[in-house]
Amino acid sequence: MAVKHYDWKLGQPLPKIGTHSIAKHDVFASYIERYINILSSNPRRRELNLTVVDGFCGGGAYQNGSTIVAGSPLRVLRAVKAAAVGLTMTRQNEFAMRAQFFFIDKRREHTEFLSHELMNSEFGKDVGNSITILTGLFEEQSTEIIRAIKARGPSHRSLFFLDQYGWSAVSFATIREIFADLRNPEVLITFSVDSLIDYFSDATARTMGGQAIELDPAMGDVIRALKTEQGQRQVIQGMLYKHIICSTGADYYTPFFIRSADSRRSYWLLHLSKHTRARDEMARLHWSMSNVFVHPGDAGFNALGFDPSINLDQAKLEFDFGVDARKDSLAAAIDQLPRLVRDDAPDAATPVTIGDLFRAHCNETPLTFDLVSEAIVQLRDAYSEIDVFTEDGRPRPAAKALSWTDQVRNRPQKSFIRKLGR
Ligand SMILES: C[S@@+](CC[C@H](N)C(=O)[O-])C[C@H]1O[C@@H](n2cnc3c(N)ncnc32)[C@H](O)[C@@H]1O
Structure with missing residues (x-):
């Protein structure tokens, strides 16, 4: 052209x-x-x-x-x-x-x-x-x-x-x-x-x-x-x-x-x-x-890299940063975050700082920090899968917005609702 x-x-x-x-x-x-x-x-x-x-x-x-x-x-x-x-x-x-x-x-x-x-x-x-x-x-x-x-x-x-x-x-x-x-x-x-x-x-x-x-x-x-x-x-x-x-x-x-x-x-x-x-x-x-x-890739994390196992000739709905893209992004973040928290933490007992987690993965995603925070809040409040702590290790009060210095840790049991595949 x-x-x-x-x-x-x-x-x-x-x-x-x-x-x-x-x-x-x-x-x-x-x-x-x-x-x-x-x-x-x-x-x-x-x-x-x-x-x-x-x-x-x-x-x-x-x-x-x-x-x-x-x-x-x-x-x-x-x-x-x-x-x-x-x-x-x-x-x-x-x-x-x-x-x-x-x-x-x-x-x-x-x-x-x-x-x-x-x-x-x-x-x-x-x-x-x-x-x-x-x-x-x-x-x-x-x-x-x-x-x-x-x-x-x-x-x-x-x-x-x-x-x-x-x-x-x-x-x-x-x-x-x-x-x-x-x-x-x-x-x-x-x-x-x-x-x-x-x-x-x-x-x-x-x-x-x-x-x-x-x-x-x-x-x-x-x-x-x-x-x-x-x-x-x-x-x-x-x-x-x-x-x-x-x-x-x-x-x-x-x-x-x-x-x-x-x-x-x-x-x-x-x-x-x-x-x-x-x-x-x-x-x-x-x-x-x-x-x-x-954005021609997927919603969620790891959405911008080239994955050779994906059939790229298959038509997909366009990700256009609209209402549906937002819903898909939130759902993908909720699905992926517990795994990222597990992989980024040195061990299961040590929490990961949300800012560090975001910095490590933000280049490969259309997600913003606010969307990631929203997914974390849902994982804590709706799915009971994640605990959130302030910088000094205290539990973050439920109603508060999250900060870059807050920390997250997976709870030992995956939520029953998500085990059922929701
Ligand atoms: C797409 S237009 C940019 C218009 C301007 N940015 C705007 O949005 O109003 C590209 C301009 O870059 C100039 N241009 C092309 N190659 C250039 C180069 N290597 N260095 C500086 N200017 C260049 C062209 O003459 C043209 O005026």
């Missing part, structure tokens, strides 16, 4: 935007607002130093029917501004949002168009100050940007939005550099799995694109053996899953597909981070935007 390209040129009509791209912008904006609110939740924090990098920024505006809508640069600028205004209004103490923005595009017409858009926006006075617009390949600018982030202080808080067209414009070497050099980076990257499937041949791993993402030639044989698109997607997801975790230096990730209703194709929106809380927040965002994202 050819990936649709957008063109911006001063004096020319704007490119048209699809609903899936608006949904992607909504994810960018919502995540930024959640990110800033979480990092500023401690009232003693008086300032936040953040760098936002939009590495494939485009011209900054689109035609959507009869209206003009903002592209990713204005969406990220407005999201940071909205979060900062919200904090200033609710805080008793002063709060300073110290944000720097880098917008990069390889085409001069696009950066010219963007400069014009931003100069005519509420951010006009920030261009050349907190806003830097660069023309060039993201790959060629990234080292300098990393240096600039490091020069701003020790926290290195940075969000990289890498909205590439296909799947090979950002090399894994560059992502490794971001995660190796910075303390607190997060990367949101689009990855057109469908075009990788279409393009895949014996030679792909040897092409520049294949080398950029360090493809394993053995992947081609597995993909060709599969007949359904759903099966292919799941294999690519499963194989790239391990590959990305091993090759990018990120510890946590969410790899779900943004559904593209217009073209009936989907692409991956990958979120990579070093923090389990960041990962959990992104997963919560997926659930809050149900029907925008799909």
